[in-house]
Amino acid sequence: MYKILVVDDEENIREVIREYAEFEGHEVDEACDGMEAVEKAKDKDYDIIIMDIMMPRLDGYLACKEIRKFKQTPVLMLSARGEEYDKLFGFELGIDDYVVKPFSPKEVMARVNAIVKRNAASAPPAPASSDVEKFEGLEINFVSRDVFIDGEKANLTPKEYDLLFYLVRNKNIALTRNKLLEEVWGYDFFGDDRTIDTHIKMLRNNLGPYRKFIVTLRGLGYKFEA
Amino acid sequence: MYKILVVDDEENIREVIREYAEFEGHEVDEACDGMEAVEKAKDKDYDIIIMDIMMPRLDGYLACKEIRKFKQTPVLMLSARGEEYDKLFGFELGIDDYVVKPFSPKEVMARVNAIVKRNAASAPPAPASSDVEKFEGLEINFVSRDVFIDGEKANLTPKEYDLLFYLVRNKNIALTRNKLLEEVWGYDFFGDDRTIDTHIKMLRNNLGPYRKFIVTLRGLGYKFEA
């Protein structure tokens, strides 16, 4: 049984998560915004905090930062897909994972379990995902949103960057086109599958010799293999 | 065989789905609206509920929400194109999937199969199916979709992967050709039996020394024996 704090301004979201979590035997507290979340986190030791980003008064980023000042409680972020996708990782917020809306409660709880278990295992919490990744001469800076090919700055369009970002974040994992569409384009994109191919093509062109990292999985999708 | 509840106010829709489902050997109950659906769902444990959104008395959203209060039965939603599309996603009611009308019964049943199977797999709390399996020098990674033969990466075609994955997931179980066709090729495949042999052949070739794990069961089918 975990003690969980759910923070979101929309009641139905809290409701859905609460139901699922309680169904699994956990104890759930709720908060409507960042302020309230900080208060509650101060009072009580939660095993995990599930928090929306966009909230009135104090948003998820800042609330997380605030909480970090006195506790290392793991945080799972809920985010509407969009601009700030990668900001989630860039900084020292110590976010453990994130789920893009619309999520299924099932998925959220699966991640909660994973995080809490992982966290319990390694006493010294060390989330802090790196700000840059390097694969041979391919360097990706998640903070500045830059990509360097053998030291030369590559000129990626936003979509190309998003796609690369997602592929790299999930390197060595087979990703279906659907998954990519859902995660990179968003659940509200009802366009053509081939769109991905086109962006993959352009991305590959831009990666020069390191196009080799993006492998086609026939009948499935793509994978960043490093 | 699944127990399926079909909920729609149009009789021909129910009819079409029923026919297809029964053809596949499933058991089908019907309901005309949300109210009735909730009743029936309360009385009986269905493997899945296929439900229209727009219905008199109680619509699909609310019916789903209602049912969720006492059961976790997976729900597949039928929606007319353009019909409050985003509501499906905006917040999560625990809908497992959706199909846009006009749909083909084939598609519906394909999804039904996917959902029920997925659901059955995750229902037992800890089947703990690992991400990789290793048999001597044969290593299979289900996440990256890689197969290694003594450290060398094997180059399997999609069907070969699928076949191997299914065999391994059901290792030490005798699998008839029919079962294999149904599970790996899909219920809508009406091709030749020998097709399997051919793919087994190629798979064996690709597995090198570990072809030994795939044993022929004369008069029956095949088995992955480890």
Add this chain to the structure above:
DNA sequence: AAACACAATGAGGAAATTATGAACATTGCC
């Protein structure tokens, strides 16, 4: 050992999938 039933194999055409280029649409900016 012969006859039989079934499995293994090889090859070619069919089918499915991906890559690519170019047209078209959208967005953001001046």
Add this chain to the structure above:
DNA sequence: GGCAATGTTCATAATTTCCTCATTGTGTTT
């Protein structure tokens, strides 16, 4: 509004994979 950059769709080419079928091989039964 017009322009430039980006994103999307679409048609076509290129490639890979799949399936069928005929033939050969192997184990079983009588």
